[in-house]
Amino acid sequence: MATDSPVSRFLDGIGRWFAPAGESLAPGARIPDLTLPDDSGAPVNLAAAGATGWLLVYFYPRADTPGCTKQACSLRDSYAELLDLGARVFGVSLDSVERQREFRAKHHLPFALLADTKAELAGAFGVPHSFGFTRRQAFLFRDGLLVWKDLSAATDQQAADALAAIRATNP
Numbered sequence: 178m179a180t181d182s183p184v185s186r187f188l189d190g191i192g193r194w195f196a197p198a199g200e201s202l203a204p205g206a207r208i209p210d211l212t213l214p215d216d217s218g219a220p221v222n223l224a225a226a227g228a229t230g231w232l233l234v235y236f237y238p239r240a241d242t243p244g245c246t247k248q249a250c251s252l253r254d255s256y257a258e259l260l261d262l263g264a265r266v267f268g269v270s271l272d273s274v275e276r277q278r279e280f281r282a283k284h285h286l287p288f289a290l291l292a293d294t295k296a297e298l299a300g301a302f303g304v305p306h307s308f309g310f311t312r313r314q315a316f317l318f319r320d321g322l323l324v325w326k327d328l329s330a331a332t333d334q335q336a337a338d339a340l341a342a343i344r345a346t347n348p
Contacts, residue, residue, distance in 0.1 A: 201303035202316060206323045208232065209301035213269075215289040216277035223267065223298070227318045231264035233339050235315040235330060236304045240272040240280035240290070247332035248313065249286055255336035256287045262343050269293050271309050317342050 202209075210224040226232060235252070237245040252259070252266055259266060266288040270277070277290040293299055296306045305312040313332070317325040317339060325342040 201314075201328060202323050202326065204323055204326075208234075208318050208321050208323075209298065211298050211301055213291045213293055213298055214274050215267075215291055216274060216281045217289075218274050221267070221289060221291060224321065226265060226267070228321050230320065231259075231262065231343055232318040232321075233259070233264055233266045233315065234269060234302070234318070235266070235313075235335060235339075236269045236299060236302070236311045237313055238270065238310040240270055240276045241283065244313070244332045245270070245280075246284060248330065248335045249280070250284055251331075251333050251336040252288065252339070253284065253286050255340060258340060259336070259343075262340070262347070264339070264343060267291055269298055269311070271296055271299070271306060271311055315339060319346065 208224045208227045210222070212220045212222040215221045223232070223234065235248065237248055239245055249268060256266070268288065268290040270290070271293055273294060274292045277292050281290050291298065299306045299311045302316060304314050313330045315327040315330040315335060315338070316323060324346050327338055331338060
């Protein structure tokens with residue numbers, strides 16, 4: 178018989194952090210067809226956004242924390258190179274639209290940040306999440322299909338890793 182005590186909720190939260198919310202997307206999987214608000218509140222459908230070309234979707238634990246800032250700034254600093262290769266970038270966390278907007282403005286990020294406040298996208302990707310945080314992971318799609326994923330995404334190396342993956346799979 179399950180209980181709903183504070184201790185059981187805490188332990189359940191810890192369990193979700195260490196185990197994926199679902200099975201992580203497998204190579205060749207399609208981009209989940211979900212629509213979330215970006216940092217301006219505008220709806221973004223990832224399946225439509227990544228139907229053609231490259232799409233990098235990266236998850237980060239919390240906006241404006243040290244590691245998440247390094248990860249985002251790594252992509253910001255290499256954004257022109259990513260664009261030259263035809264890549265679009267979306268950052269995702271469980272933060273609110275307002276917090277995402279502040280984070281993007283503060284660090285002059287040239288790409289949209291998605292507010293996954295109900296962990297729908299994290300769940301669809303199989304990204305572990307708990308206590309308002311997601312695990313740091315990255316997924317690269319080409320023409321709507323997953324070609325690379327990094328389930329232990331780096332902070333300041335995120336752009337270099339994504340660029341290497343694009344170059345390795347580019348004909």
